Each structure stands twice: as C-alpha cells, then as structure tokens.
Amino acid sequence: MTREIKLILLGAPGAGKGTQAEIISKDYGIPAISTGAIIREAVKNGTEMGLAAKEYIDSGALVPDSVVIGIIKERLAMPDCKGGFILDGFPRTVPQAAALDEMGVEITDVISIEVADERILERMGGRRVCKACGATYHVVFNPSPNGDKCACGEELTIRSDDKPEVVKSRLDTYHEQTEPLKDFYNAKGILKIVEGQEKLEDTTALTKAALEA
Ligand code: ADP
Numbered sequence: 001m002t003r004e005i006k007l008i009l010l011g012a013p014g015a016g017k018g019t020q021a022e023i024i025s026k027d028y029g030i031p032a033i034s035t036g037a038i039i040r041e042a043v044k045n046g047t048e049m050g051l052a053a054k055e056y057i058d059s060g061a062l063v064p065d066s067v068v069i070g071i072i073k074e075r076l077a078m079p080d081c082k083g084g085f086i087l088d089g090f091p092r093t094v095p096q097a098a099a100l101d102e103m104g105v106e107i108t109d110v111i112s113i114e115v116a117d118e119r120i121l122e123r124m125g126g127r128r129v130c131k132a133c134g135a136t137y138h139v140v141f142n143p144s145p146n147g148d149k150c151a152c153g154e155e156l157t158i159r160s161d162d163k164p165e166v167v168k169s170r171l172d173t174y175h176e177q178t179e180p181l182k183d184f185y186n187a188k189g190i191l192k193i194v195e196g197q198e199k200l201e202d203t204t205a206l207t208k209a210a211l212e213a
C-alpha cells in the first residue's frame with residue numbers, strides 16, 4: 001500500500017473490528033489503536049480514569065466523550081501515528097467524530113463492518129481475550145494455537161462486558177449513538193461498507209479490497 005491510510009473501523013461490538021485491525025496493522029505496518037483496549041488497561045492498573053470507566057463499561061454504556069477524546073488526542077500525538085493508523089472503536093458518537101475534525105485529523109477511509117445482531121450475540125459467548133498481550137480469540141471461529149492458553153502463554157479470560165445481557169445493551173448503544181456516524185462519513189464521501197463474513201480471512205480480503213479499490 002503506497003498511499004497514506006488513516007482508517008476508522010466502524011461496526012457493532014463483536015463485528016470483528018479488533019480482529020481485522022490487528023491483521024491490517026501487521027500487513028500495512030501502521031498502528032491499530034483501540035480505545036477499548038486502552039481503557040481496559042487503565043481498569044486493570046486501577047488508575048483514576050480506569051476506576052471511573054469501569055461502571056460505564058460493565059453496564060454497556062459509553063465512557064464520556066471528554067475522556068475518550070483526551071485518550072485519542074494523546075495517542076495520535078505519538079510518533080508512530082505519523083504515517084497512518086487504524087482507529088478501532090473510536091469515534092463512537094458524533095461529538096467524538098467532530099473532535100477528530102477539530103484536531104485537524106484527516107481521515108482517509110471509514111469502513112463499516114456489518115454483522116446482524118443475532119450473529120453478534122452468538123459470537124460474543126465464545127470471545128476469549130488475553131489480559132497480558134491483548135490478543136483476541138474465539139473458542140470455535142478463531143481458537144488459540146495454544147489451546148486454552150494464549151499464544152503468549154498466559155491464561156485466556158472472558159471480558160466482564162461480554163455477558164449476554166450486557167452485549168444486548170451494548171448493541172442498543174451502538175444503534176443509537178454510533179450508527180449515525182455512517183451518515184456523518186457518507187456525507188464526506190469516505191464511507192465503505194463491508195459485509196462481515198463467516199470466515200475472518202474473507203472479511204480481511206473484502207476490507208483490503210475496499211482500501212485498495
Ligand atoms: P468492542 O470491541 O466489543 O466493540 P471495545 O473494546 O471497543 O468493545 O469497547 C469496550 C467498551 O469500552 C465500550 O463498551 C465502552 O464502554 C468503552 N469504549 C471504548 N471506546 C469508546 C469510545 N470511543 N467512546 C466511549 N466509550 C468507549
């Protein structure tokens with residue numbers, strides 16, 4: 001890929017944003033930035049921000065805009081973002097998208113990975129994450145090469161917000177607050193839609209095709 005990529009991945013919780021972001025990050029040599037991962041790290045470390053965020057996360061709500069905008073501002077200022085980046089899970093509200101504009105960040109591509117709510121609910125029960133290295137697996141669709149341990153050797157865990165009742169409220173939050181961003185970016189002419197596939201490699205192929213079209 002020769003042109004600069006400043007990509008936003010949109011999509012419901014569990015649509016496969018993180019999975020695709022990791023693959024594209026390696027293949028294109030640009031960092032993948034997940035606000036969810038940054039917040040979970042703060043929760044794990046017991047920082048003030050992390051403690052305040054935990055309640056929102058565990059109820060399936062969004063963390064306040066001011067908090068995540070601050071996180072992203074700091075992260076995008078780091079030198080590894082100079083040549084492009086992938087945003088996984090930010091922006092999630094119209095004010096967050098407007099904040100990117102105000103920061104002067106010029107997004108080149110927005111890809112929405114579309115997966116029906118029923119399929120999301122099936123998938124989330126099988127998500128396993130590594131608290132040490134952040135890797136994500138699925139017990140059936142994307143198992144760890146290391147059985148019930150991560151490739152890095154650590155135990156795999158279930159996210160506290162992946163319980164079915166929390167997933168339902170995260171899906172509501174997505175439809176109400178995040179989905180309007182499709183119109184926001186479509187109006188700018190940079191929105192592309194990718195239908196999430198059964199096999200994650202097939203979604204990767206469609207995502208790359210959208211970027212290289
Ligand atoms: P998923 O990948 O399943 O969509 P994330 O890891 O991106 O989940 O986010 C987990 C939780 O972290 C969200 O449900 C929300 O509470 C919080 N969060 C992450 N990113 C944002 C954001 N941009 N704005 C507000 N809250 C966020």
Ligand code: ADP
Binds near residue numbers: 012014017127139141
């Ligand atoms: P998001 O970041 O959008 O919340 P993830 O990338 O964490 O989504 O994926 C959610 C779960 O679904 C994970 O357990 C992941 O391994 C699995 N998964 C990802 N892509 C696919 C796919 N195409 N088919 C089935 N399962 C998938």
Ligand code: ZN
Binds near residue numbers: 135150151
């Ligand atoms: Zn690991």
